[in-house]
Amino acid sequence: MSSTARPATTPSEEAKSVTFERAAATPNPATYGTFSRLRRALRRKDTRSLADSVEAAISARLGGLATQPPAAVLFALESDWAGLSATAVDAKLKTFGPNALKPDNKLKIPHLIFSALVNPFSVILVCLAIIAIATGDNATFTVIMVMVVVSAALRFWQDLKSVVKAKRLAQGVKTMVHVRRTNFGLTSEAVVDSAELVPGDILELRSGDLIPADCILLEAASMSVSQSMLTGEALPIDKSPYAEDDVDAKDTDATGDMWAANVLLSGTSVAFGQGVAVVVTTGPRTYFASMGDALAGPRKSNAFERTVRRVSYLLLAVTILMAPIVLVIQGTVNKSSGWKNALLFALSVAVGLTPEMLPVVVNANLARGAILLARKNVLVKRLDGVQNLGGITTFCTDKTGTLTIDNVEVHSTITLQNKASIRPLHLAVVNSTLQTGARSLLDHAVVNANDGTHGPEMDMDDLFVDKVHEIPFDSARRMLSVVVRDKRAQHTVITKGAVDEVLSRCKSFTTSDTGSLFETTSAQPLSTAHRAIAKATALELNEQGLRLVAVAIRSLGQMGGFADEDAHSDWVEQDLTLVGFVAFLDPPKEDAKQAIVDLRALGIRIKILTGDAPEIARKVACQVGLLTDAEAAQPETVLTGEGLAVLVGELTAEEVTTAIKNATVLAKLSPFQKRQVVELLQASGEAVGMMGDGVNDALALQAADVGISVDTGTEVAKSASEIILLEKSLDSVVDGVLLGRKSMLNTIKYFKMTLSSNFGNVFSIMAASFWLPYQPMQPIQLLIQNILYDLSQAAIPFDNVDEDMLAVPVQWSLLSILRFMLVFGPTSSFFDIATFSFNWFYYGYRGDSDAGVAVAQTHWFLEGSMTQTLVVFILRTDKLPFVQSRPSAIFAAVVVTMLTVAQVLPWIPGLNTAFQFVHPKGLIYPFLVGVAVTYCALVQVMKVVYKRFFHEWF
Numbered sequence: 001m002s003s004t005a006r007p008a009t010t011p012s013e014e015a016k017s018v019t020f021e022r023a024a025a026t027p028n029p030a031t032y033g034t035f036s037r038l039r040r041a042l043r044r045k046d047t048r049s050l051a052d053s054v055e056a057a058i059s060a061r062l063g064g065l066a067t068q069p070p071a072a073v074l075f076a077l078e079s080d081w082a083g084l085s086a087t088a089v090d091a092k093l094k095t096f097g098p099n100a101l102k103p104d105n106k107l108k109i110p111h112l113i114f115s116a117l118v119n120p121f122s123v124i125l126v127c128l129a130i131i132a133i134a135t136g137d138n139a140t141f142t143v144i145m146v147m148v149v150v151s152a153a154l155r156f157w158q159d160l161k162s163v164v165k166a167k168r169l170a171q172g173v174k175t176m177v178h179v180r181r182t183n184f185g186l187t188s189e190a191v192v193d194s195a196e197l198v199p200g201d202i203l204e205l206r207s208g209d210l211i212p213a214d215c216i217l218l219e220a221a222s223m224s225v226s227q228s229m230l231t232g233e234a235l236p237i238d239k240s241p242y243a244e245d246d247v248d249a250k251d252t253d254a255t256g257d258m259w260a261a262n263v264l265l266s267g268t269s270v271a272f273g274q275g276v277a278v279v280v281t282t283g284p285r286t287y288f289a290s291m292g293d294a295l296a297g298p299r300k301s302n303a304f305e306r307t308v309r310r311v312s313y314l315l316l317a318v319t320i321l322m323a324p325i326v327l328v329i330q331g332t333v334n335k336s337s338g339w340k341n342a343l344l345f346a347l348s349v350a351v352g353l354t355p356e357m358l359p360v361v362v363n364a365n366l367a368r369g370a371i372l373l374a375r376k377n378v379l380v381k382r383l384d385g386v387q388n389l390g391g392i393t394t395f396c397t398d399k400t401g402t403l404t405i406d407n408v409e410v411h412s413t414i415t416l417q418n419k420a421s422i423r424p425l426h427l428a429v430v431n432s433t434l435q436t437g438a439r440s441l442l443d444h445a446v447v448n449a450n451d452g453t454h455g456p457e458m459d460m461d462d463l464f465v466d467k468v469h470e471i472p473f474d475s476a477r478r479m480l481s482v483v484v485r486d487k488r489a490q491h492t493v494i495t496k497g498a499v500d501e502v503l504s505r506c507k508s509f510t511t512s513d514t515g516s517l518f519e520t521t522s523a524q525p526l527s528t529a530h531r532a533i534a535k536a537t538a539l540e541l542n543e544q545g546l547r548l549v550a551v552a553i554r555s556l557g558q559m560g561g562f563a564d565e566d567a568h569s570d571w572v573e574q575d576l577t578l579v580g581f582v583a584f585l586d587p588p589k590e591d592a593k594q595a596i597v598d599l600r601a602l603g604i605r606i607k608i609l610t611g612d613a614p615e616i617a618r619k620v621a622c623q624v625g626l627l628t629d630a631e632a633a634q635p636e637t638v639l640t641g642e643g644l645a646v647l648v649g650e651l652t653a654e655e656v657t658t659a660i661k662n663a664t665v666l667a668k669l670s671p672f673q674k675r676q677v678v679e680l681l682q683a684s685g686e687a688v689g690m691m692g693d694g695v696n697d698a699l700a701l702q703a704a705d706v707g708i709s710v711d712t713g714t715e716v717a718k719s720a721s722e723i724i725l726l727e728k729s730l731d732s733v734v735d736g737v738l739l740g741r742k743s744m745l746n747t748i749k750y751f752k753m754t755l756s757s758n759f760g761n762v763f764s765i766m767a768a769s770f771w772l773p774y775q776p777m778q779p780i781q782l783l784i785q786n787i788l789y790d791l792s793q794a795a796i797p798f799d800n801v802d803e804d805m806l807a808v809p810v811q812w813s814l815l816s817i818l819r820f821m822l823v824f825g826p827t828s829s830f831f832d833i834a835t836f837s838f839n840w841f842y843y844g845y846r847g848d849s850d851a852g853v854a855v856a857q858t859h860w861f862l863e864g865s866m867t868q869t870l871v872v873f874i875l876r877t878d879k880l881p882f883v884q885s886r887p888s889a890i891f892a893a894v895v896v897t898m899l900t901v902a903q904v905l906p907w908i909p910g911l912n913t914a915f916q917f918v919h920p921k922g923l924i925y926p927f928l929v930g931v932a933v934t935y936c937a938l939v940q941v942m943k944v945v946y947k948r949f950f951h952e953w954f
């Protein structure tokens with residue numbers, strides 16, 4: 001590494017004097033392990049063979065710049081501190097394209113057609129069609145191909161709709177970034193969509209921001225970045241800009257790779273702190289993009305998806321098993337029709353068993369759910385988020401904004417003895433105004449409160465102070481400090497933060513409200529008794545539902561300079577003097593109470609996961625009806641982060657989980673503990689929904705079965721979530737759960753009804769094969785019946801679902817499907833056999849005349865199609881059909897249409913002969929009516945018994 005980056009006197013000269021040499025990508029021993037692990041992982045997954053050269057090139061480019069001083073970096077990127085002009089941005093956008101992983105935003109129609117056509121079911125059907133044409137049966141070939149085309153067309157249409165929908169949703173969920181842009185020589189901070197970033201753009205990064213491109217950090221007081229997305233490393237890494245004096249160390253240390261302290265990689269996020277960075281590479285040229293999808297990590301498939309997959313495999317296995325059996329029986333028993341016909345018949349049975357509509361119905365249900373959710377202001381990033389919402393059994397939420405209104409206000413400003421004093425507020429105002437991290441609700445409230453209502457208004461300009469240092473807020477310290485210098489170079493630390501944390505760093509206190517804002521001469525030692533008074537005051541206010549921050553100061557005396565790197569929280573935030581508290585009103589949300597009742601009525605357990613104090617969280621829980629006063633008095637309903645850490649150290653995982661399950665309020669949790677709680681609940685079989693909008697919620701959001709965030713949340717929380725609410729309200733969650741369940745239940749309904757229908761058909765065909773000396777139905781007729789049934793099922797996503805079915809978390813298993821199928825399948829066979837008997841005994845069709853066989857086959861077609869479609873109305877609900885539960889109009893209309901088409905087919909000239917139908921005998925109609933009535937009544941009775949016995953329906 002030989003870059004001779006020595007800053008010269010003026011920035012422009014300095015930049016020009018720099019020789020830009022590509023730094024060799026010497027692997028840093030600390031990161032080399034990560035590299036090779038990644039590379040191995042990528043190879044294993046085989047998603048993309050990431051050439052070493054690509055990695056080395058990216059590392060070299062970023063690392064090369066990392067060893068240059070900021071001015072040189074800016075020069076190399078044709079930028080400067082003021083930011084790029086609109087013309088420069090336009091030109092660069094043309095050269096580099098948008099900052100998106102997949103640059104072409106066009107719909108890939110051929111790709112969609114391909115995936116609609118090529119799936120296991122279509123492949124089976126096409127193979128069957130080829131066999132049909134090979135045996136010279138053109139009609140069967142045509143019918144099968146029509147089925148392939150129809151199901152592919154439906155699927156294509158469905159996918160197209162979902163892709164368009166997903167795109168539209170994705171556009172709604174933009175990552176916004178703060179960027180410096182110049183306009184006619186004036187610099188302003190603009191908030192732009194991260195897709196519009198170009199190399200050279202100057203970013204202003206704050207805690208909670210996603211790093212939108214590969215960048216070099218130019219300036220930062222303190223900044224920590226979470227790289228877990230790239231390295232799996234959970235703890236945030238400190239980042240710092242290039243430091244002049246370090247340049248020699250850097251040269252020998254070989255830190256000039258992309259893991260250097262001043263390189264910010266796309267896909268990581270600012271855990272805390274803030275800084276200014278310049279964009280080096282965007283879009284597909286970033287390291288993140290070069291890793292392909294492999295790093296996004298394999299998505300956990302949920303229980304629902306696993307069951308869908310298992311059912312599909314089961315059906316494929318049954319098909320493969322049944323077809324040869326039917327073939328052999330037909331070939332040997334019905335010698336008259338010959339092996340060729342037996343083969344066709346076996347094929348048709350196989351087609352009947354193939355659930356070609358399965359992907360269509362599953363996707364259509366999801367898409368329908370997503371569309372309905374979008375109308376309720378709930379955006380789903382991926383379609384299957386819909387099911388995940390429906391599956392939630394435990395719902396974890398943060399406190400502020402969800403359970404309380406999003407408008408925090410200062411209630412009072414007091415000393416530790418609960419005496420009104422303006423000084424804590426004034427100090428908090430200095431702290432909140434000067435800090436440059438993301439302004440939290442508390443900071444806004446503090447700044448807004450400086451309006452004379454709580455005491456004299458303060459003018460910051462009159463203080464004549466400069467901020468010389470800042471230690472940003474993070475969820476571990478739970479405090480925020482700034483260091484200011486006044487005219488006489490006196491340095492003062494102003495800290496505000498959570499009560500316990502600040503108190504533990506205080507040595508003295510003051511209640512003086514007169515004199516200088518920063519004086520500490522009146523301070524007295526903070527004795528144990530005083531600490532107890534302070535804690536009692538905090539507790540009392542918390543129990544009134546007030547949030548608190550403690551405010552403390554420390555005089556550092558006169559200092560010549562204040563070097564940033566010396567200022568570590570370890571020593572700056574020590575020996576503090578407690579000045580008092582600022583109390584905030586954070587009133588509960590009016591509608592939260594009802595939403596909590598609704599969620600509970602849906603069988604969902606609710607927990608608060610907060611970083612705030614337990615007393616206030618408990619109070620809010622009582623106010624919104626999450627806890628009764630009696631429950632709140634029980635110690636096990638509130639668990640704190642410290643308590644959890646102790647339990648984790650002492651108890652087994654199961655015991656810890658029990659403790660978590662017993663607790664409704666989990667307070668003072670660190671971000672890691674929020675995730676730990678979610679993971680322990682999941683391990684005990686709960687499907688966890690997590691709602692949050694802060695940096696401290698991101699890990700838990702990512703881990704949850706479904707992460708829910710809000711449009712106004714931090715970028716990192718949004719990117720970790722599957723669901724984005726356009727308004728932060730529990731009502732949206734209730735709607736989401738209901739629609740998710742509806743979508744799942746309709747899919748389950750499809751599975752159970754279709755599988756039992758198919759199974760019943762196979763059962764009847766087996767019975768017929770052993771009994772009748774002729775084929776019970778022509779192969780082509782089987783196929784037609786199958787198509788009509790499939791089409792009727794395509795309307796399932798539009799059907800209603802009974803309200804009481806929505807009231808419990810949807811859980812289903814292969815076992816419950818099989819049980820349903822084994823009970824209700826053979827019931828239909830009973831009536832099929834009745835039809836065979838009617839033909840055999842009443843009409844005497846025993847296979848000795850072709851004409852008789854044709855009538856018998858037409859009869860079974862009519863009866864089979866009728867029962868198959870009619871029973872849908874009975875099976876779709878566990879109640880009395882039409883009286884207690886109505887199908888939706890669309891669904892009913894489609895089913896009745898298909899039923900009618902089947903009944904009139906034998907009467908339509910041309911079509912009837914093409915499908916080998918003949919006119920049925922007149923007496924079949926009263927027979928059909930009799931069958932319809934008895935069958936529906938029998939199924940209704942069986943339904944009641946079934947429910948009694950198995951305690952479940954769908």
Ligand SMILES: Nc1ncnc2c1ncn2[C@@H]1O[C@H](COP(=O)(O)OP(=O)(O)OP(=O)(O)O)[C@@H](O)[C@H]1O
Binds near residue numbers: 497
């Ligand atoms: N900007 C800030 N300055 C000083 N202290 C803060 C600030 N923000 C939060 N705190 C302190 O840290 C504590 C934890 O707050 P934090 O916002 O991290 O928790 P949270 O889990 O996001 O809470 P919630 O569930 O209400 O969203 C607060 O009670 C407060 O005392």
Ligand SMILES: [Mg+2]
Binds near residue numbers: 398400693694
């Ligand atoms: Mg929060």
